Every structure is written in C-alpha cells, then in structure tokens.
Amino acid sequence: MAFEGLTERLQKAMEKLRRKPKVTEADLRETMREIRLALLEADVNFAVVKDFVKKVREQAAGTEVLKGLNPAQQIVKIVNDQLTELMGEEAVPLNKAAHIPTVIMMVGLQGAGKTTTAGKLALRLKNENHARPLFIAADVYRPAAIPQLQQVAAQIDVPVFEKGTDEDPVEIVRQGMEVAKQNHNDYVIIDTAGRLQIDEQLMDELANIKELVHPDEILLVIDAMTGQNAVNTAQGFDDKLDITGVVLTKLDGDTRGGAAMSIRAVTGKPIKFVGEGEKMEDLDVFHPDRMASRILGMGDMMTLIEKAQKNFDEEQARETMDKMRENTFDYNDFLAQMDQVTKMGPLENILKMMPGMANNPALKNVNLDPKQFAHIRAIVLSMTPEERENPDLMNPSRRRRLAAGSGRPIVEVNRMIKQFNQMRKMMKQVTNGNMSGMQNLFGGQMPGGKMGQMAMNRMARKMKKDKAKRIKKLRKLRKKH
Incomplete structure (x- = not known):
C-alpha cells in the first residue's frame, strides 16, 4: 500500500505514547513533531501538515485528555478523526442524472x-x-x-x-x-x-x-x-x-x-x-x-468483509466452515478456497487490512510471492482424487511422486503439506471458538497486540454465536418434522 512508510512512522510514534504510564506536555510535543515529520516525508502538502498538526495539538492538549484515562488511546483517536476529516470524512457517491444518460x-x-x-x-x-x-x-x-x-x-x-x-x-x-x-x-x-x-x-x-x-x-x-x-x-x-x-x-x-x-x-x-x-x-x-x-495500522475490516462478500460463494463458505469444524477439510476445499482468496487481490494487501497487520513483523517473515500459489496448485493437481480427499494418505513415497509430477523440490512438497496440516488444525480451533491456534501461528502474539487480539476474539465469539444459532434452527426443524 502507498502509506507503508507513513504507517510505520505513525505506529512507532503512537507506540511510544502507549508505553508511557503518564503522558506529559513534553511527550505530546515530541509526538506532534514525529507526526509532522512523518506527514512531510509522505509528501503531504506543507500547509496541510501545518493545519493538521495544529488541530491535533489543540484537541490533545486539553487537561481532560492528558490527565484522563488512557491518554495515549485518546490521542490515537484524535489523530484518526483528524485524518478522516482531512481526507473528506465520508465516501462521496457518483452523481447521477435525472434522465439517462x-x-x-x-x-x-x-x-x-x-x-x-x-x-x-x-x-x-x-x-x-x-x-x-x-x-x-x-x-x-x-x-x-x-x-x-x-x-x-x-x-x-x-x-x-x-x-x-x-x-x-x-x-x-x-x-x-x-x-x-x-x-x-x-x-x-x-x-x-x-x-x-x-x-x-x-x-x-x-x-x-x-x-x-x-x-x-x-x-x-x-x-x-x-x-x-x-x-x-x-x-x-x-x-x-x-x-x-x-x-x-x-x-x-x-x-x-x-x-x-x-x-x-x-x-x-x-x-x-x-x-x-x-x-x-x-x-x-x-x-x-x-x-x-x-x-494508522488499525486495519480495514469493512473493506475486507466487502471484498470477501463480493468474491466468496456464501453456500460454499458455509460448507467449508462446517468441514473445518468437523476436520474433514481436504485438498479440494483448499484449492477452491485458494482460488477465491486470489480473486480478492494480492495476499499481502488482504493481510494488511487485518487490525495491526500493516508493518507487523510476523507478516514480514511470510513469503508472499504470487508464484507460490501456482506452485501449490501444481502440487495439489499432481495428487490422485483419493489423495485430495484424504490428506492423511501422504506418506514419503507419495510425496516423492508429487514432487516429480509437479516439478517442485521434495522440500517444497513437504513444506506445503506441513502448512496445510497446521492450517487445518488451526482453523478447527478457530471455528470452535478457541483462539490459541491463531496465537501459535503468530508465535504466541496476536496481530496488532491488544487491538488485534480483541478483533480476533470478537470474530471467535461471533462464530460461536452463529454455531449456536444453527444448532437451535436445526432443533426447531427436527421438532416440526
């Protein structure tokens, strides 16, 4: 995304504030200085930067903010509100004529x-x-x-x-x-x-x-x-x-x-x-x-949800969730999901829409080369129908055959199978409302710290509620029939 450098600078400035038990006027001045430099380096118009910093400082300098509860979070909110106002506050639709065209x-x-x-x-x-x-x-x-x-x-x-x-x-x-x-x-x-x-x-x-x-x-x-x-x-x-x-x-x-x-x-x-x-x-x-x-590195879940709704088949997504929950998710499902994800755009851009994932160290270690999708597809398509339906059949001799059939090194085949198995295990935990699998994926640290963890926990609670609703609906249907 175009704002990577700006996001990194602003996140560092805000992180400094969050680590302080008490925010002083001097801390606020230092933060404002870093924000000003970050915006100027991002090529924002000088007059615009000057006006922006002035407005943030005026709102954040009040004793209610600095002496209030969680002053750092309040300053982040002020910066977020001012950024939104600077860029127009809300989406503006296309004008439409009263008569065509x-x-x-x-x-x-x-x-x-x-x-x-x-x-x-x-x-x-x-x-x-x-x-x-x-x-x-x-x-x-x-x-x-x-x-x-x-x-x-x-x-x-x-x-x-x-x-x-x-x-x-x-x-x-x-x-x-x-x-x-x-x-x-x-x-x-x-x-x-x-x-x-x-x-x-x-x-x-x-x-x-x-x-x-x-x-x-x-x-x-x-x-x-x-x-x-x-x-x-x-x-x-x-x-x-x-x-x-x-x-x-x-x-x-x-x-x-x-x-x-x-x-x-x-x-x-x-x-x-x-x-x-x-x-x-x-x-x-x-x-x-x-x-x-x-x-500000807080993600963009609404756009992510809209992209998913546009590109994902709802019935297929429901079936996939059930398969993940029952641990019957196979390579055919994996291939179908991979196709739907690639329709949403580059994986790197998708991940950055999750809270705290922009400039997250965990993301930097992930190999996001688009060619990887083609290589994975080649490996999966080299499997027999039976192997795709039963992932547990992957013994050493079958893996060697896959490597030869797909033209990929055996190391890559083993890595793909290992990642598939880890993903299957993790998604089973997530769909059952247990977030430890997601925590393990990020080395015990949820994306975006507390903010990311809260977002993920909300998703988990929603999944649990949806599951309870489906069970209740099924019970009602059984009683009727």
Missing part, C-alpha cells in the same frame, strides 16, 4: 491510467447498477489511445463510439451522444485526451466538450506516485473545469501517498475512487475513515 467525463494527464480507469468504472457500473454504458473515444492525439480503449472495452463487453483520429474531438462527442440516446445507454463515459503537462490547447478542448454535454461528473484521474505534482495537477484542472471528483490510481505502487491526503484539503473536491491493482475489478470506493484506519 448520465455523462461521465474522464480527464487527466498522460500516463495516469485514464483509459484503464474508464474501463474499471464501466465494469463497476455494470456489476452494481446493471448499467448499459457506452464509451466515447475522444482522444485523437495519442496514437494508441483508441485501440487501447477498444481493447479495454472488449474485456468487459462495452461498446465504443469512435470516428478515428481525423475528426474534431468535440464533434466526436456530439455524434457519440446522439448514438447513446438512440441506443438508450444509461451511462456515457468520455475518454478525453491527456498531455504530459497542462496546456491551454488541452484545456480549451476539454472546456468545449464540457460546454457541449454538461457532464454530471468530471473525474480527474491522478497517478498517486506523482506526489506533490498530483496536488498541482488537481488544482490546475479544477481551476479550468471545476472537476467534481478525483480517482487516485497506482495506490498500491511504491509511493509515499501524500497526494491522497492533500487533494481534498487543497481543492475541496472529493476522492471518489482508488485503483489498487491492474485487474478490471481493482477499483474501490474511497472511504476516508477506512483509509485513516489503514494509515
């Missing part, structure tokens, strides 16, 4: 990922609203722009209106809108031209398109890796076009992430979506409160 104009500099983001947005609209979007290819300058849009559109089965590169972009948009009205497309996404930098010709063209179609949304696509330049770009486009929102791309890249925290404060315009991956599904609604929680 809703027109979305995508703008931004070259290389920000505008065309790919247009595709991701169209897919999201199709999946959520059962929409029938239409792309209008209005970038006639970049040689590969139209073929790229057509390629993206083909992946998600969305039509493209294009007139080649010889037509005037404003005329192309005018004709495209006529086609959208004839075909009753409920969304029109205009892929406009970009430049390496803002210039008068580009802005005039975009202003003319805006005047023609009066778009319901003007979404500025910004590469989060550009740091402070992202804020300057946002200001430039907003001054000329009065943008309605921002989409941040490459938030999973090697970036300090300060752009995300500065744009709302500087322009007053909301960040509506973030892109964290290359797949067409990798576009998420921007929730300031969840992002603040992630930055």
Whole structure:
C-alpha cells in the first residue's frame, strides 16, 4: 500500500505514547513533531501538515485528555478523526442524472491510467447498477489511445463510439451522444485526451466538450506516485473545469501517498475512487475513515468483509466452515478456497487490512510471492482424487511422486503439506471458538497486540454465536418434522 512508510512512522510514534504510564506536555510535543515529520516525508502538502498538526495539538492538549484515562488511546483517536476529516470524512457517491444518460467525463494527464480507469468504472457500473454504458473515444492525439480503449472495452463487453483520429474531438462527442440516446445507454463515459503537462490547447478542448454535454461528473484521474505534482495537477484542472471528483490510481505502487491526503484539503473536491491493482475489478470506493484506519495500522475490516462478500460463494463458505469444524477439510476445499482468496487481490494487501497487520513483523517473515500459489496448485493437481480427499494418505513415497509430477523440490512438497496440516488444525480451533491456534501461528502474539487480539476474539465469539444459532434452527426443524 502507498502509506507503508507513513504507517510505520505513525505506529512507532503512537507506540511510544502507549508505553508511557503518564503522558506529559513534553511527550505530546515530541509526538506532534514525529507526526509532522512523518506527514512531510509522505509528501503531504506543507500547509496541510501545518493545519493538521495544529488541530491535533489543540484537541490533545486539553487537561481532560492528558490527565484522563488512557491518554495515549485518546490521542490515537484524535489523530484518526483528524485524518478522516482531512481526507473528506465520508465516501462521496457518483452523481447521477435525472434522465439517462448520465455523462461521465474522464480527464487527466498522460500516463495516469485514464483509459484503464474508464474501463474499471464501466465494469463497476455494470456489476452494481446493471448499467448499459457506452464509451466515447475522444482522444485523437495519442496514437494508441483508441485501440487501447477498444481493447479495454472488449474485456468487459462495452461498446465504443469512435470516428478515428481525423475528426474534431468535440464533434466526436456530439455524434457519440446522439448514438447513446438512440441506443438508450444509461451511462456515457468520455475518454478525453491527456498531455504530459497542462496546456491551454488541452484545456480549451476539454472546456468545449464540457460546454457541449454538461457532464454530471468530471473525474480527474491522478497517478498517486506523482506526489506533490498530483496536488498541482488537481488544482490546475479544477481551476479550468471545476472537476467534481478525483480517482487516485497506482495506490498500491511504491509511493509515499501524500497526494491522497492533500487533494481534498487543497481543492475541496472529493476522492471518489482508488485503483489498487491492474485487474478490471481493482477499483474501490474511497472511504476516508477506512483509509485513516489503514494509515494508522488499525486495519480495514469493512473493506475486507466487502471484498470477501463480493468474491466468496456464501453456500460454499458455509460448507467449508462446517468441514473445518468437523476436520474433514481436504485438498479440494483448499484449492477452491485458494482460488477465491486470489480473486480478492494480492495476499499481502488482504493481510494488511487485518487490525495491526500493516508493518507487523510476523507478516514480514511470510513469503508472499504470487508464484507460490501456482506452485501449490501444481502440487495439489499432481495428487490422485483419493489423495485430495484424504490428506492423511501422504506418506514419503507419495510425496516423492508429487514432487516429480509437479516439478517442485521434495522440500517444497513437504513444506506445503506441513502448512496445510497446521492450517487445518488451526482453523478447527478457530471455528470452535478457541483462539490459541491463531496465537501459535503468530508465535504466541496476536496481530496488532491488544487491538488485534480483541478483533480476533470478537470474530471467535461471533462464530460461536452463529454455531449456536444453527444448532437451535436445526432443533426447531427436527421438532416440526
């Protein structure tokens, strides 16, 4: 994630406070200094940092906080609340027209990922609203722009209106809108031209398109890796076009992430979506409160749950839980679960959404190479149907055959089988409400210390309650029949 460095710095600052039995004014000043340096290093706008630190200090300096119960926790809460306010407080939905079509104009500099983001947005609209979007290819300058849009559109089965590169972009948009009205497309996404930098010709063209179609949304696509330049770009486009929102791309890249925290404060315009991956599904609604929680290393369980709900089959998940509880979980189930987890995105990103897992030492020792999934799959697919259904059959000769069949070293086969058996044992304990298995996985230390342990205990209690409810329901059904 883009905020790894910032998360680490802030966590260290907060951890220092937590270790102190009493928090003094001097401790607060030192913490504020570390927070200021952490934000500046993350490339957050200087004026924004100054205002942020001032607000936190004013709220935390009160005698009620420093002399109250758990002052460190109260300061963490103040920082979390201020981060949330800085980034916009709550998610802002897309504007929608009273009558179809809703027109979305995508703008931004070259290389920000505008065309790919247009595709991701169209897919999201199709999946959520059962929409029938239409792309209008209005970038006639970049040689590969139209073929790229057509390629993206083909992946998600969305039509493209294009007139080649010889037509005037404003005329192309005018004709495209006529086609959208004839075909009753409920969304029109205009892929406009970009430049390496803002210039008068580009802005005039975009202003003319805006005047023609009066778009319901003007979404500025910004590469989060550009740091402070992202804020300057946002200001430039907003001054000329009065943008309605921002989409941040490459938030999973090697970036300090300060752009995300500065744009709302500087322009007053909301960040509506973030892109964290290359797949067409990798576009998420921007929730300031969840992002603040992630930055402070407190996880993002709501996004994790939403991803799971979107990618997991509920009936299959219930069956898997029952199998784990009864200790009949086999390699076929393991393969199915692995497929569903990989659909949610990189495992490293998923784990970091758990409370306390960002920058957790236990996570740093885990090998998260995506190729490992392919190797594990090869080993499992080299098993006979009988071996997959009965994991206890794995004797030395069978393991040697698996190594030869999958093309993987015997050491790797043994390691995979050992990890599978440990996971099966641990999940049986967890589903029965015993968290010792999870503690053992992290060397006797739950993720995120007390915060992580509390979250895991809540999950365990919920599982126990669900189990009790199912038993009660079954008993009622038996009485009826």
